[in-house]
Amino acid sequence: MTSQAKINVKTRRVKVAIVGGGFGGMCMAIKLREAGIDDFVLLEKGNGMGGTWYHNSYPGAACDVQSHMYSFSFEGNPDWSHRYSGQQEIHNYIEGVSQKHNLRQFTRFNAEVTGAHFDDQAALWTLNLADGSQVVCQHWVLASGPLHVPSFPNFKGMDSFKGKIIHSALWDQDYDMAGKKVVSIGTGASAIQYVPHVAKEAGHLTVVQRTPPWIIPRDERAYSGLSKWVFRRFPALRKLHRLRLYLSNEARVLPIFNPRLAKLAEPALKAFINYQVKDKETARKLVPNYTLGCKRILISNNYYPTFNRDNVELVTEGVKEIRENSVVFSDGTEQQADCIVLGTGFIVDPRIYMKDFEITGLPGRRLQDDWKDAAQAYLGTTVSGYPNMFQLVGPNTGLGHNSIIFMIESQVRYVMDAITKLDKRGDAWLDVKQDVQDRFNDKLQDELKGTVWQNGGCMSWYQQADGRNTALWPHATFQFMARTWTVNMKDYNWQPAIEKVS
Numbered sequence: 001m002t003s004q005a006k007i008n009v010k011t012r013r014v015k016v017a018i019v020g021g022g023f024g025g026m027c028m029a030i031k032l033r034e035a036g037i038d039d040f041v042l043l044e045k046g047n048g049m050g051g052t053w054y055h056n057s058y059p060g061a062a063c064d065v066q067s068h069m070y071s072f073s074f075e076g077n078p079d080w081s082h083r084y085s086g087q088q089e090i091h092n093y094i095e096g097v098s099q100k101h102n103l104r105q106f107t108r109f110n111a112e113v114t115g116a117h118f119d120d121q122a123a124l125w126t127l128n129l130a131d132g133s134q135v136v137c138q139h140w141v142l143a144s145g146p147l148h149v150p151s152f153p154n155f156k157g158m159d160s161f162k163g164k165i166i167h168s169a170l171w172d173q174d175y176d177m178a179g180k181k182v183v184s185i186g187t188g189a190s191a192i193q194y195v196p197h198v199a200k201e202a203g204h205l206t207v208v209q210r211t212p213p214w215i216i217p218r219d220e221r222a223y224s225g226l227s228k229w230v231f232r233r234f235p236a237l238r239k240l241h242r243l244r245l246y247l248s249n250e251a252r253v254l255p256i257f258n259p260r261l262a263k264l265a266e267p268a269l270k271a272f273i274n275y276q277v278k279d280k281e282t283a284r285k286l287v288p289n290y291t292l293g294c295k296r297i298l299i300s301n302n303y304y305p306t307f308n309r310d311n312v313e314l315v316t317e318g319v320k321e322i323r324e325n326s327v328v329f330s331d332g333t334e335q336q337a338d339c340i341v342l343g344t345g346f347i348v349d350p351r352i353y354m355k356d357f358e359i360t361g362l363p364g365r366r367l368q369d370d371w372k373d374a375a376q377a378y379l380g381t382t383v384s385g386y387p388n389m390f391q392l393v394g395p396n397t398g399l400g401h402n403s404i405i406f407m408i409e410s411q412v413r414y415v416m417d418a419i420t421k422l423d424k425r426g427d428a429w430l431d432v433k434q435d436v437q438d439r440f441n442d443k444l445q446d447e448l449k450g451t452v453w454q455n456g457g458c459m460s461w462y463q464q465a466d467g468r469n470t471a472l473w474p475h476a477t478f479q480f481m482a483r484t485w486t487v488n489m490k491d492y493n494w495q496p497a498i499e500k501v502s
């Protein structure tokens with residue numbers, strides 16, 4: 001029986017299926033349309049476009065990359081209100097881009113993909129969806145991003161808590177914190193953004209810190225009406241502004257390779273803490289004990305001053321247990337709580353968050369098995385044994401210093417080149433050679449050894465439990481762009497179309 005014969009009535013057949021409607025999936029869809037390929041579907045598990053920027057709506061949610069950089073190069077927006085935009089403004093931008101390119105017409109919302117299986121006889125992928133339907137496609141692009149499955153800590157007694165528990169990525173807009181006793185756990189990028197806002201609402205806020213982050217001042221400013229007019233009237237000047245921001249961000253890559261350089265900036269940042277926090281003991285607790293850059297460097301002007309408020313307390317003891325109405329710390333102290341806010345981040349290891357997402361490739365290949373030791377891909381985009389499957393922001397393409405949209409655009413260009421070359425050759429699939437992928441990853445891991453992420457004296461979400469960094473690209477972003485500019489034919493096995501084989 002051919003695989004076509006197995007297709008049920010709920011099956012849709014397309015050339016390309018995209019999984020995820022965030023910046024990555026949208027970019028892919030736009031570039032397919034520009035290439036004249038309308039035979040695709042975008043599958044989004046949520047009910048709107050924007051991915052991270054659709055789901056993360058906690059108070060104070062904003063981007064710590066400048067707006068003119070954190071937007072598509074081909075969809076510049078002269079009207080950004082501030083150097084750094086809030087979630088709502090970014091989401092409005094996303095909606096505008098989506099409308100301009102008619103992306104909704106190609107999108108199925110509430111469409112959660114639960115598995116993907118390759119049929120090498122038909123040279124087709126079948127994607128299974130949670131509602132029981134299937135999509136059959138020649139290519140599929142996994143654009144779900146690494147930061148979409150919230151991580152819930154498993155504290156003793158957590159189930160017995162009678163109050164409200166809110167995760168930063170699943171904010172309950174209807175819950176009123178006014179006058180409540182709130183315990184917030186975690187001090188990462190999300191927490192430092194919502195803490196100042198929660199502090200203003202809550203009766204009492206306890207901030208539980210396991211590891212202090214390094215925080216640099218936010219060079220925030222509003223764009224004047226004149227700047228916006230100039231950017232609108234002279235797009236070249238807007239592009240120049242973007243280039244300037246790009247280069248200043250890119251310069252941050254230097255301390256990553258030279259932790260001693262990073263150390264030089266630490267005294268100034270300690271002074272920043274002492275300047276902003278009145279209580280000396282609290283200020284001391286807020287100083288990190290690892291090298292700047294080892295964990296993501298955060299930016300804020302209003303996080304530290306929050307600790308000058310009478311209703312805010314910093315706790316550095318670990319959480320021992322949670323009771324019906326309180327949180328107990330490792331030193332035995334107990335804090336009454338109406339609400340616990342979890343700023344505890346995301347499950348970022350794809351081997352864990354994709355454990356129920358079965359992917360099978362060429363005969364005998366299962367991604368969970370192939371990634372048993374570590375998630376690996378070639379250029380973060382293709383995986384040997386999984387023909388015509390592409391990932392955006394896959395292994396080792398994350399950034400600690402610049403806009404991820406730059407990486408996404410590079411990857412999408414690469415995927416488009418792969419699809420175009422395959423079509424031109426009339427082949428059925430392309431599959432990256434295993435030795436090419438292995439050499440790429442061995443070299444990458446060697447290069448990571450000298451970086452602040454491995455030598456900076458911290459553990460971060462950039463690393464797997466064994467310390468291996470499968471999250472970040474350890475070079476300048478233009479080096480990634482150069483590597484992904486075109487698909488090198490020699491890196492891949494090209495499978496002639498089925499008709500030619502028989």
Ligand code: N01
Binds near residue numbers: 153344
């Ligand atoms: O998550 P995180 P996040 N007990 O993993 C603590 C992006 N982002 O949501 O450091 C006690 O960074 C944990 O402590 P420790 C950005 O890429 C971007 O804040 O592991 N504490 C840490 O303090 C970012 O990196 C923007 O010791 C526990 C915190 O929880 C990524 O999202 C804005 C704990 C988790 O921090 C994730 O950021 C927001 C436990 N059991 C987010 N478990 C932009 O502006 C965890 N923690 C673009």
